[in-house]
Amino acid sequence: MLERLYESVPLLEILVDSFPKILIPGLTVTIPLTAIAFSLAMVIAVAAAMIQFARVPAAAQLCRFYIWIFRGTPLLVQLFVVFFGLPKVGVRIEPFPAAVLVFSLNEGAYCAETVRAALEAVPAGQLEAGRCAGLSYLQTMRRIVLPQAMRTAFPPLSNSLIAMVKDTSLAANITVVEMFRATEQIDARVYQPLALYIEVGLVYLLFSTVLTWLQHIGERKLSAYEYREG
Amino acid sequence: MEVKNVRKSFGQTQVLKGVDLRVDRGDVVAILGPSGSGKTTLLRCLNFLERADEGTLRFDEEEFRLGHMSKRDVARLRKRTAFVFQSYNLFLNKTALQNVTEGLIVGRKMPRDRAEEIGRRALSKVGMADRMNHYPSQLSGGQQQRVAIARAMAVEPEIIYFDEPTSALDPELTGEVLAVMRQLAGEGMTMLVVTHELGFARTVSSQTVFMEHGVVVEAGASREVFEHPREERTRAFLQTDGRAEGKD
Numbered sequence: 001m002l003e004r005l006y007e008s009v010p011l012l013e014i015l016v017d018s019f020p021k022i023l024i025p026g027l028t029v030t031i032p033l034t035a036i037a038f039s040l041a042m043v044i045a046v047a048a049a050m051i052q053f054a055r056v057p058a059a060a061q062l063c064r065f066y067i068w069i070f071r072g073t074p075l076l077v078q079l080f081v082v083f084f085g086l087p088k089v090g091v092r093i094e095p096f097p098a099a100v101l102v103f104s105l106n107e108g109a110y111c112a113e114t115v116r117a118a119l120e121a122v123p124a125g126q127l128e129a130g131r132c133a134g135l136s137y138l139q140t141m142r143r144i145v146l147p148q149a150m151r152t153a154f155p156p157l158s159n160s161l162i163a164m165v166k167d168t169s170l171a172a173n174i175t176v177v178e179m180f181r182a183t184e185q186i187d188a189r190v191y192q193p194l195a196l197y198i199e200v201g202l203v204y205l206l207f208s209t210v211l212t213w214l215q216h217i218g219e220r221k222l223s224a225y226e227y228r229e230g
Numbered sequence: 231m232e233v234k235n236v237r238k239s240f241g242q243t244q245v246l247k248g249v250d251l252r253v254d255r256g257d258v259v260a261i262l263g264p265s266g267s268g269k270t271t272l273l274r275c276l277n278f279l280e281r282a283d284e285g286t287l288r289f290d291e292e293e294f295r296l297g298h299m300s301k302r303d304v305a306r307l308r309k310r311t312a313f314v315f316q317s318y319n320l321f322l323n324k325t326a327l328q329n330v331t332e333g334l335i336v337g338r339k340m341p342r343d344r345a346e347e348i349g350r351r352a353l354s355k356v357g358m359a360d361r362m363n364h365y366p367s368q369l370s371g372g373q374q375q376r377v378a379i380a381r382a383m384a385v386e387p388e389i390i391y392f393d394e395p396t397s398a399l400d401p402e403l404t405g406e407v408l409a410v411m412r413q414l415a416g417e418g419m420t421m422l423v424v425t426h427e428l429g430f431a432r433t434v435s436s437q438t439v440f441m442e443h444g445v446v447v448e449a450g451a452s453r454e455v456f457e458h459p460r461e462e463r464t465r466a467f468l469q470t471d472g473r474a475e476g477k478d
Contacts, residue, residue, distance in 0.1 A: 125319035128279050132313035134337030134385060136305065143336060147323045225323050225365040 011192065015199055018186045022200050025182040026207070033096065033178060034165050037103035041164075042157075044108030049115035050141065063112065070109035076170055078102045083174035099171040103164065111160055118153035119145060151222045158215040162208050169204075179203060231276075231389060231420075236285035236296060238268075238275055245271045246282070247444040253389065253422055253437075258415045260431035260452065261424045263441035264467065269424045270316075272441070273393050276422070277313050278304045290388075309338065312382035316394040318374040320366040326353060326377045327362040330384045338385070352380035356410050372403030379410055383419075390414075392423040408434075428468065432456045440464045 048063040070078070083098045093101065122145050130140030172181035183200040187193055231253045238246040245268045253259050261269045275282040275296060282296035289310070294303060320329050330349035334340040340348075353362055356376040366374050375395055382390045395411065396404040408430055415421060415434050425431060431438050431452060438455040440448045440463075448455060448464045459465045 123319070125315060125317055126321065129313075129315065129319035129321065130332075132277060132279070132308060132311075133333030133381065134305075134309045135333060136337075139336050143332065144321050144323065151323075225325075226367055 011195055014190055014192055015195055018183075018190075018196060018199065021186055022179055022183050022196075022203055025177055026179040026203055029096075029176065029178040030165065030168050031207070033099055033103065033168050033171065033176070034161070037100050037168075038107060038161055038164055040100070040104035041107035041111055044104065045111035045115045046146070048108065048112035049119055050146075052112075052116050053119045054137075054141075066105075067109045067112055070106050071113075075102070075106050075167060076173060078106060079170060079174050095171070095174050095176045098174060099168070099176050103168065103171075107160060107164055111157060114153050114156045114160065115149065118149035121152050122148045151226075154219060154222055155215070158211065158218070162211050165207050165211065166204055231290075231422075232288045233276065233296070234286050234288075236272060236275055236282050238271055238280060238282045245444050246275070249285075249441070249444070249446055251439065251446070251449075253420060255388075255420055256418050257437055258419075258421045258423065258435040259437040259439060260435035261422070261439045261441060262426075262428070262431055262467070263447075266443075267441040268444040269441050270393055273391050273422065273424050277308065277311060277391055279313075309385070310388045312385055312387040312390045314375070314378050314382050314390060314392045314395050316397050318366070318371070318378045318398075320374050320378055320381070322366050325363045325365055326358060326369070326380075329366070329377055330381045333381065333385050348384050349380075352384040353377065355383070355413075356380045357406075370403060371399050372406045375399065375403075375407045376410055379407070379414070383414065389420040389422060392421060392425070394424050394426065396425070396427060440467065442467075 048066065051059045051063050054060075079099065079102050082093065082102050083095065086093065126144050126148065127140055130144045131137070135143070168178055169180035171178055172184065175181075177185070179200055183196050187196045190196075232251070234250050236246050236249040236251075237244070249268070249272055251259075251272070261272070263269050271280060274280040275285070276287070278299060281299075285296040287294045287296055289307060294307075320326075321332060324332060327346065327349050330352055331342070331345040334345035334348060335342055350359070350362065353359055356379055358373060358376055358380065361369060361373060361377075366377070369377065375398075379390075379395075392411070396407050399407060404427070408427065411421070411423070411430070412434050421435075423430070423435065435452050437449065438452040439446055440455065440459075440461070442463060448459060448461045450460075455464065456468065459468060
């Protein structure tokens with residue numbers, strides 16, 4: 001009986017019905033989670049990269065250690081340690097903030113390396129010229145070196161951002177009802193795994209496509225000072 | 231400005247073996263010498279881009295020990311000097327005008343409109359008035375170097391250091407940069423110029439210093455050094471084309 005009832009509901013109707021139920025958690029959870037965590041990751045990345053670039057004693061070693069840990073262990077393990085593990089020592093964090101914490105620390109470690117490489121790619125003469133022009137080290141970094149480095153780092157950082165949008169689906173494992181978990185919940189009711197998971201995949205694709213498009217606009221803006229022939 | 235007994239080693243290699251040099255206000259001093267003679271390193275030590283191992287620096291009435299400069303003294307002295315690089319080193323993310331005003335607005339806290347007025351005047355002086363809003367990548371090497379000279383002039387330094395300012399340029403562009411430097415010298419700017427341009431040293435500089443192997447071989451009034459070199463080595467160098475021999 002039950003089975004025939006489900007079969008009688010047309011597939012298209014399920015897809016149309018479920019679309020807002022997938023998209024809304026996408027807009028209210030997946031995107032805010034990505035936006036907040038990536039912004040924090042950028043702050044961490046720039047700070048960690050600058051500390052290493054300037055070879056600040058002790059702090060530079062600390063940055064290497066942090067990057068080693070967060071690049072060397074799985075994201076899923078990090079989520080589980082924070083969400084399921086830390087309560088054992090009395091640190092209880094709500095699912096969403098726990099996800100923000102882990103995603104920003106994890107992404108920060110990768111992006112720190114991207115930014116450091118970009119800083120090192122800026123010609124040494126730029127820093128020297130800044131100092132000779134009477135700018136302090138920090139002024140030179142902020143106004144001359146970092147803007148040039150960010151231009152170099154922009155495409156790989158965009159890559160990381162797009163990867164992160166998709167990685168947030170792992171937050172489903174620590175009970176964050178983002179896009180993927182919302183899809184699982186719908187599937188538990190109507191059992192249409194093929195259609196529904198393709199559908200959520202397409203929504204992720206839509207998000208990534210928008211970001212790719214934004215990346216192109218951003219690159220064009222940032223390259224204002226670069227002269228291209230033809 | 232006067233330095234005494236400047237020494238500098240990179241690892242085992244001693245590059246400067248006790249160099250003395252004196253530049254008086256209004257002097258234009260040319261430093262000549264073959265590759266590896268340490269002239270560029272000397273200039274970089276004077277503006278603290280390299281830290282000398284030993285030596286003293288007198289700037290006006292103040293004395294400093296080059297190996298033990300405090301960050302504050304370095305910052306203070308740098309604001310009284312300017313540096314022109316062989317590879318221009320214009321700020322790539324800034325327009326010509328911004329390159330000139332950056333040190334004024336950010337480094338010296340000058341109001342923007344006043345800095346821009348000074349910037350425009352400096353760029354006009356080097357013949358770059360019509361390229362103020364161009365980025366370095368849109369300028370030729372000679373134009374970039376002229377902007378770099380404007381950037382150096384704008385801060386009203388007491389001395390400008392030039393590190394082989396024309397070595398990266400072809401002869402035609404070299405001419406336009408030398409013309410600007412000649413004009414600057416004519417206005418009484420104090421300049422210390424590491425160069426391979428014998429013509430410039432002979433006709434523009436008041437003093438010429440010949441360096442080799444990390445020591446000053448000969449120093450004196452340019453006319454003396456060129457017409458009656460005391461040292462055999464100087465004579466030999468001046469007879470060959472300095473350009474062909476000395477590229478570093």
